[in-house]
Amino acid sequence: MKKDLLKLLDLSKEEILEILDTASYLKDLQKKGIPHPFLAGKTLVMIFTKSSTRTRVSFETGIYQLGGNGIYLSGKDSQIGRNEPVEDTARVLSRFCDGIMIRTFDQEEVETLAQYATVPVINGLTDFCHPCQVLADLLTIREHKGTLEGLKLCYIGDGNNMANSLIAGCLKVGMKVAIACPETYQPDPICLEFAKEYPGMFQCTPDILEAAKDSDVLYTDVWASMGQESEFNERKLVFEGYQINDAVMAVAHEGAMVQHCLPAHRGEEITAEVFEAHAEEIFDEAENRLHAQKAVMYLLMK
Ligand code: CP
Ligand code: NVA
Numbered sequence: 604m605k606k607d608l609l610k611l612l613d614l615s616k617e618e619i620l621e622i623l624d625t626a627s628y629l630k631d632l633q634k635k636g637i638p639h640p641f642l643a644g645k646t647l648v649m650i651f652t653k654s655s656t657r658t659r660v661s662f663e664t665g666i667y668q669l670g671g672n673g674i675y676l677s678g679k680d681s682q683i684g685r686n687e688p689v690e691d692t693a694r695v696l697s698r699f700c701d702g703i704m705i706r707t708f709d710q711e712e713v714e715t716l717a718q719y720a721t722v723p724v725i726n727g728l729t730d731f732c733h734p735c736q737v738l739a740d741l742l743t744i745r746e747h748k749g750t751l752e753g754l755k756l757c758y759i760g761d762g763n764n765m766a767n768s769l770i771a772g773c774l775k776v777g778m779k780v781a782i783a784c785p786e787t788y789q790p791d792p793i794c795l796e797f798a799k800e801y802p803g804m805f806q807c808t809p810d811i812l813e814a815a816k817d818s819d820v821l822y823t824d825v826w827a828s829m830g831q832e833s834e835f836n837e838r839k840l841v842f843e844g845y846q847i848n849d850a851v852m853a854v855a856h857e858g859a860m861v862q863h864c865l866p867a868h869r870g871e872e873i874t875a876e877v878f879e880a881h882a883e884e885i886f887d888e889a890e891n892r893l894h895a896q897k898a899v900m901y902l903l904m905k
Contacts, residue, residue, distance in 0.1 A: 611771035625898035640670025645701040652678030661892040693719035723903035737772040739891040752777035757818035762790035765824040783814035818855040
């Protein structure tokens with residue numbers, strides 16, 4: 604395993620599967636009520652310069668269940684918000700703690716933090732990617748479908764951090780990926796270039812039904828991400844129709860799953876009916892944030 608988890612593009616297929624297997628193992632221990640304080644005495648600092656419900660609570664609960672301690676550091680209330688260089692924050696926190704999780708805007712900031720930190724750095728979402736979310740997604744899909752290899756995932760919506768991470772994570776584990784997005788909101792060119800290494804496994808098209816055809820997993824995310832709130836009205840016009848609804852479900856494989864990283868906006872990227880019909884899968888996915896991140900913390904900080 605590498606020192607850090609900065610983006611799924613950095614990981615091999617074997618490393619991703621090791622995280623998933625470790626997550627299943629830790630989940631089993633937790634479900635059986637077997638204590639697993641493998642990180643006793645260790646501290647994770649969690650830096651947030653964006654909002655969070657799932658990421659914060661799952662990391663904080665996860666480190667606690669592993670016998671360690673979590674410290675929440677808000678960008679606003681710390682010296683990070685007063686422009687202390689990330690290079691210095693990295694070196695200071697490395698003297699106190701055993702791991703750093705960061706949620707912020709710029710991927711470059713996370714990469715620099717990792718370069719200067721001597722302890723593992725975990726990316727808890729940037730504008731570029733959301734690796735922890737996709738590890739939880741893969742765990743959920745594998746639990747529900749029994750396998751990952753050969754399944755087709757269709758992502759409908761903005762070519763954002765979720766689309767970028769799904770491209771990397773799903774292709775690496777042998778899944779096919781179809782992205783349905785407006786031509787002006789495509790995934791990052793780095794991810795489109797990466798997908799060229801998987802001929803016949805990847806498609807990016809504005810045609811929603813074509814992308815959704817014969818899918819095993821339908822995935823979507825908000826039309827405007829954190830930091831893009833002011834663009835919402837203009838985005839709403841472009842993304843109208845980029846929605847998981849009955850018409851989309853009708854062209855997918857029978858028994859197709861629905862996944863959503865949450866928070867969800869019913870009536871925008873997904874209808875209330877489809878959301879509720881697939882709520883068990885979606886909340887299993889949310890729960891798996893905990894198990895996947897415990898695996899990441901265990902493997903990097905043990
Ligand atoms: N999916 C996700 O990362 O949720 P939060 O923004 O609540 O952490
Ligand atoms: N694309 C969303 C994901 C939230 C988990 C955002 O960045 O706001």
